[in-house]
Amino acid sequence: MNTLVTISNMILPVVILIIVAIGLGRKKDVYGLFIKGAEDGIQTVIKIMPTLIGLMVAVGVLRASGFFDFLAMILSPVVKVFALPAEVVPFLLIKMFSSSAATGLALDLFKTYGTDSYIGTLVSLSMSSTETVFYTMSVYFMVVKITKTRYTLAGALLATVSGVAASVVLALWMCG
Amino acid sequence: MMSYLWGGMIVIGIVYAAFTGNLEAVTDAAIQSAQDAVTLCITMMGVMSMWVGLMEIAKEAGLVDFLSRLIGPVLHMLFPGVPRKSKAEEFISLNVIANVLGLGWAATPAGLNAMKELDGLRKMQGKPAGIATNDMCNFLILNISSLQLIPVNLIAYRSSYGSENPASVIAPAILATAFSTLVAVVFIVLVNGLGKKNGRAVS
Numbered sequence: 001m002n003t004l005v006t007i008s009n010m011i012l013p014v015v016i017l018i019i020v021a022i023g024l025g026r027k028k029d030v031y032g033l034f035i036k037g038a039e040d041g042i043q044t045v046i047k048i049m050p051t052l053i054g055l056m057v058a059v060g061v062l063r064a065s066g067f068f069d070f071l072a073m074i075l076s077p078v079v080k081v082f083a084l085p086a087e088v089v090p091f092l093l094i095k096m097f098s099s100s101a102a103t104g105l106a107l108d109l110f111k112t113y114g115t116d117s118y119i120g121t122l123v124s125l126s127m128s129s130t131e132t133v134f135y136t137m138s139v140y141f142m143v144v145k146i147t148k149t150r151y152t153l154a155g156a157l158l159a160t161v162s163g164v165a166a167s168v169v170l171a172l173w174m175c176g
Numbered sequence: 177m178m179s180y181l182w183g184g185m186i187v188i189g190i191v192y193a194a195f196t197g198n199l200e201a202v203t204d205a206a207i208q209s210a211q212d213a214v215t216l217c218i219t220m221m222g223v224m225s226m227w228v229g230l231m232e233i234a235k236e237a238g239l240v241d242f243l244s245r246l247i248g249p250v251l252h253m254l255f256p257g258v259p260r261k262s263k264a265e266e267f268i269s270l271n272v273i274a275n276v277l278g279l280g281w282a283a284t285p286a287g288l289n290a291m292k293e294l295d296g297l298r299k300m301q302g303k304p305a306g307i308a309t310n311d312m313c314n315f316l317i318l319n320i321s322s323l324q325l326i327p328v329n330l331i332a333y334r335s336s337y338g339s340e341n342p343a344s345v346i347a348p349a350i351l352a353t354a355f356s357t358l359v360a361v362v363f364i365v366l367v368n369g370l371g372k373k374n375g376r377a378v379s
Contacts, residue, residue, distance in 0.1 A: 037232025060209030163356030
């Protein structure tokens with residue numbers, strides 16, 4: 001068994017244990033708090049449901065139209081050099097602008113290629129190691145009316161590329 | 177912007193399908209995708225509720241505050257212009273910890289407050305308005321490098337699409353995130369260091 005997988009399987013239980021144990025140690029009403037938080041969690045999911053329906057329909061339409069295959073065909077010679085499947089490129093590009101639209105594309109890739117395939121693993125890893133560069137920058141700088149962002153974009157793009165590169169290497173390793 | 181993105185996807189999809197004779201498939205896909213989205217939300221509801229419930233305990237037990245204080249010294253290195261124990265430092269650490277724990281809704285307000293505080297510092301230092309200070313650039317680069325430790329949403333998505341082991345990506349995801357954050361930190365240190373050596377007033 002892959003050691004990374006073994007570690008992965010230990011992280012969640014350990015985190016849960018730490019949280020509950022500290023809660024009990026500090027004499028908190030852990031059960032009551034959990035229920036209260038769980039209620040908020042349900043609210044959060046209900047709030048994102050319309051967004052998800054809208055975006056998954058749009059991605060579904062694009063997939064069924066054959067447009068993704070067309071796009072992949074054009075892109076594949078360009079990105080093949082980087083061990084980057086062309087199917088993943090639209091996801092990576094959209095991820096820089098909108099997290100929810102990227103989620104729609106990622107789910108479509110999970111459905112088409114399977115979550116544990118090379119593409120599925122690569123998408124999973126790059127989803128959690130990159131952020132919405134342009135969205136975050138515009139929202140954060142807008143609040144303080146900054147127009148000259150200096151070296152922010154360069155640094156942010158460098159971090160994003162590094163995240164994707166690391167994801168490619170790790171996904172290749174995990175999927176042999 | 178979302179309107180163009182979403183509208184564009186729909187229009188391109190339907191027009192492309194009309195030319196390639198895939199309209200029937202598009203009809204099926206539209207209806208099926210809407211259903212899939214609801215099924216997915218139901219799966220997600222369980223995992224998200226569990227996580228948010230646990231985080232509520234973590235918050236009340238002082239774990240979030242504790243972690244925020246713990247990273248203070250590290251942050252001080254990256255934000256030399258931010259005074260210790262200031263409001264700005266507090267919001268920056270809260271934003272970082274919220275991101276690490278996957279608490280997106282707590283991260284954004286803290287992040288925006290941090291920007292406002294950093295803008296206040298900019299005014300105090302008499303720097304021109306409208307131009308990002310080093311601290312602002314550094315904060316955003318760090319934030320965008322992605323800091324999430326346990327990608328709860330991702331695990332929920334993977335499990336609803338039939339992954340054999342939805343959690344198997346946690347450790348490699350942490351490695352990938354750690355690498356992108358490390359690169360971001362090195363970039364920040366290099367840029368700020370070079371700025372100082374050149375004798376330019378950049379901070």
